[in-house]
Amino acid sequence: MYYDHMDGGDGGGWIVMLIIMILLIALAAVAVRFFVTNARPRIGGAPSPSARPSATDLLDERLARGEIDPDEYRERKAALREGD
Helix, strand or coil: CCCCHHHCCCCCHHHHHHHHHHHHHHHHHHHHHHHHHHHCCCCCCCCCHHHCCCHHHHHHHHHHHCCCCHHHHHHHHHHHHHHC
16 A cells, blocks of 8 residues: 655644754854854963963052052052062
8 A cells, every 4th residue: 555645644744853953053062152262272362270360560650650659659569568
């Protein structure tokens, strides 16, 4: 006996295969994005904890930004030297 496969008698197996294919493509896209972003060298990223600026460097930056005046800068710099 001959059955026509166009009558939908396969039980929807094609839908399951379509969902699996979509999931595999999405997984591949996520994997590629993950590996590409993690393989890229970090230029200008956050400094490592060992490369933190010293107190004198921070004081210099505050003077340069105008947060403190030269008199306060000298006082604080002298206080830092006394602490060493």
